[in-house]
Amino acid sequence: MKAFIAATALALGLPAFAQQHEAKPPRPGREALTIPYEKYALPNGLEVLLARDPKLPVVAVNVWYHVGAYDEQPGRTGFAHLFEHMMFQGSKHVPDDVHIALLEQLGGTDLNGTTNFDRTNYFETVPSNQLATALWLESDRMGFLLDALDEKKLRTQQEVVKNERRQGVETRPYGIAQEKFWQTLFPAPHPYHGKVIGSMADLDAATVEDVKAFFRKWYAPANATLAVVGDFEPQQARALIEKYFATLPSNPKPTRPEVAPVKLTEEKLVRHDEKIGTLPLVIMGWHTPPYLSEGDAIADVLGNVLGTGKSSRLYQRLVVDKGLAQSVSASQQSLGAQSVFTVEAVARPGVSSDALVKELDAVLEEMRRTGPTPAEINQARTRFETQMLAGLQSVGGFGGKADTLQSYNHHQGDPGFLVRDLERYDAVTPERVRDFARDMLKPTERVVLHAVPSPTSPSPAPSKEKP
């Protein structure tokens, strides 16, 4: 995790200093893919990323706390996400009803907080004259959350999160199946076991003391990065950041757990009795290299070749030619500790999940033998380049500029990694994809889940499907 070493070095209580980053120049035609930014740290360790973009009179404020579901204690699954809810519940100087309401009322957009395995983030895009208000709100919960915490707030948010879980897992087609799939890929006590949202029992068990301890350990300025991107005046922004964040006390940057990688030594089969979804589903998954490490970009390209578009290998065979599947997908889910490559297919009515597995295997076997064509690789590259450029259209929100800087900073210690990220894709060749499929996606080292709708399920069957 060299990303964290780099970040720690910056956070050692030195006086605020700025690094004007000259990112590595992109190759011709990609000039628009650089984000000029400034990075510095406050004496309490808070990292700051500034990037000016005056296209529209709005500014994005985006805070990443370098803590996610990965850092939870056993028996406290879902805690990082539950805690994220508490961060909207008011703090010492911000009354309970105010945080989101205030941002909505001043015209905030792209406003939310999210938790994944690797990090937790909070963001809003506000009219450019409201930067101070956004900083005031973010700084207050970073510095003064516990002053306003009580039992009732926690109890209410436990219920809200349990509703979120029911909505996203129990009552969503294949929600429970996907949870079982992850639990099988990462057996307990691995911190990627199950879903980020956690189990009902663990959610119920969380106490106010847990919330306090979690805040003290993980929500220190030294474990956070603030990004401000958009239409601001640099000197004024720096002064405001100093005013609102510099006096917040900090703890030392916490050490993240060391977790040994999981390795499957056999195929694990799971058969799930599906209660909500109406068609059989198959998910296959393999452990693959972490985000941005060797092999990760190759896996992205492979996912694209296999599953994106009607002419992709899987869609062509299972949907167009044989008419067995309703949908297919393949993707690398890049994560900080260990990634997962998945292939998924939903069957047509009357088609069994076993029939799908057979066809999926045939396509994968062909890929392991012959690899993709150069044209397939080029299509994937153009797609990723277009997507990355498109992400830079927004200053904030999911995948916007602020998030892009934060993500590279979190995982790589280098907010300007975008150009080098693209170079990873430039280096992918058909042979490397073929070898990856052969060496990493072995049929004997995977999880295969079948979610089969139960015959007693109240779900309907098609009344008049054409033969």
Add this chain to the structure above:
Amino acid sequence: MRRLFLAVSTLALLAAGCRSAPQPTPEPNQAPAPEAPATPAADPEAFRDQPPTAGPSPELVLPRFEQAVLDNGLTVLVSTRKELPLVYVGTAFAAGSASDPQGKWGLADLTYKTMLEGAAGKDTLALDQAFQNLGVSPSLGVSSDGAILGVRVLQRNTEAALALLTQVVRQPTFAPKDFERRQKLQLAELVRALGSPGFLAQRTFLDVVFGAAHPYGHPTNGLPETVGSVTVRDVKAFYEKNVGPRTTALVMTGDITLEQAVALAKKSFGDWKSKAVLPPVPPAPPTPARGQVVFVPKAGLDQTIVIMGRPGVAAGHGDESALDLATTVFGGFFGSRLNMNLREDKGYSYGANSGSDARLGVGPLTASSSVRADVTGAAVTEFVNELKGLRERPITPRELEPAREGLIRAFPGSFESVEGLGASASELFLRRRPLDEYARTVAGLEKATPAEVQRVAEAYLSPDAMQIVLVGDPEVIQQQVGPLGLGKLVAREPAKTPAPKP
């Protein structure tokens, strides 16, 4: 039309982030450090007690849409933005699922999807390959008022993308083999959708509020029976009748000018001819008093979906702005009455919201949530109480003015991407609104008086005229909602097609 292309889904059940229950305002100043100075006056952190004062609001930047019409009637819509070398190239078609014939629901959707299955001598795979070579897959969205088909490409791929779209629009193959494959996919997709509680709720809601005979009374993708009855001849006939230069807009946004777009349009579409004309505006449906509560039984479901609603207004209606403000205060923001009650006070739900979907014709006005099954009755009661509350506790200036400011000031943030601009331009065409619609919307929001907002709140959000649809465990619903006296409980089996209303 304030929600732009993100038109309110009747089932926008997911709320953002998180917030807390009411509590008194904070205590007096206290320094955060353990060694706080003894004299409170010296508290260097006192500035945190109050929200910062904002500087003057920046000038409201709204996108500029430009338009040209070719001799054959084709509309060209452009919004130029040059920061990044990206262009959205798309077409908007004026006929949507509201143009589906009775018994052929899903025809519009199936027609547009079949257009992407082969064109100008390219079969399904070759056509897809051609798009893939540009690094994109075409996106197609079919709604009741029309369809939007487009791609976002690197600027250098603009002409190639337009050439492909032109083939899809002007020379669809409609090969029987491609049609049948697409139809089977559509049918299976409906089987999949019928497992989703949200889809069941939406489908039933449309029928209950608009009636099966109304153009807005059915889901865009139809029902198994109706999609199964569509033939390739129907698809060709729909295309002939509805797709032509007078019913289509070429939409280009991003790194492109109107002059460039018109030149490209002439080359691609200048000689296009067709008899297709704009479909009629759907009629306003009646708004009867509620006589029943309709539910879709899903035994054992852990949550119950609640949708309440009625016909709202059409885009451009005089009440549109006031209604947007009223629904925002009621359920449009996170801090709205409904969400604060159901989520933050009671913990019944992950979120609840409300909104008015102003379409070409009168669109639905909804309030919805997904709630814990065991509080179904209590949650429905809170919905009704909040609706009644709009009369009993009129909207205060403290609620109205921030809603007004919030809606207006959020506009620039909504127009950041070329595909967002493209979708917004397309919506202007589909709803037949003028190019300065967003400026008009802002003006309407600025001008709506408190009295008007209160009037429309009472007129449109009266609980008596709100139809109620629930999806959930039938026993829970019978036991908890039956005694509330909201009307006769009527079950709609999920597998059956709703019978046309008398």
